[in-house]
Amino acid sequence: MSEVVLYDKQDRIVTITLNKPETRNALSKDLCEALVSAVRKADDDVGVSCVILAASGKSFSSGGNLHEIKAMTAEQNMTPLQIEQWYKTGIQQIPLAMADISVPVIAAVNGHAIGAGNDLATMCDMRIAGEDAIFAESFLRVGIIPGDGGAWLLPRLIGQARANQMLFTGEFIDAHKALDYGLVSEVLPGDKLLERARELAGMVVGLPPLAIRKTKELVRTAQSVTLKENLDQAALFQGVLQQLEDHQEAIDAILEKRKPVFRGK
Structure with missing residues (x-):
């Protein structure tokens, strides 16, 4: 059996690839577990400075696995409490792992990013899309809600009005509308998508490794603190970073035009 999530490290870039094209990379239990494991592995590796999240086949992710969701009540007769625990120990581990990772994550979205697949894209720091990409918050279409953080993530990215429109209508939007919404930052031909993701990742890893991680932490915590608290954190980080060899090397290289x-020191 092939791996449901592929993990490839080259230089300081890790590419994590969802690899269940036969289900359009639906977020089944095994794929969720493998994805969380891959994200944690990348985060634990100090030799990693950027992650690309991609998908094999024609879709980024079609969302939750409807067969598994239906089986909860139709076959397994799970109670509300059991279903609650299923979410907490299953798919909700993905946004928690993505929130914890200390390096930037770039989503390369091809084809459908539907429901939990759309939410998975929103968990990333940068999102680029192929021209064939389709996005939707489709949970109401099957009578459920975003159980993976979508109601928290989406308004913070595209604003409450547009998020509400996607959440309450379940409408499908194409890549260019997603660009207009600010859901993605670039739209490219499908055959150029991974190439551009690697180019962006290369730009990230060309910068000082420790400063990359501190920038990610500063941006992440800014969502839940006051401006004063964020400024205090920035001052603290600067006090550390400006003592490092990489900071001096950056300045010297600019002045010496090289x-x-x-070295991450």
């Missing part, structure tokens, strides 16, 4: 060599 390419810097960063």
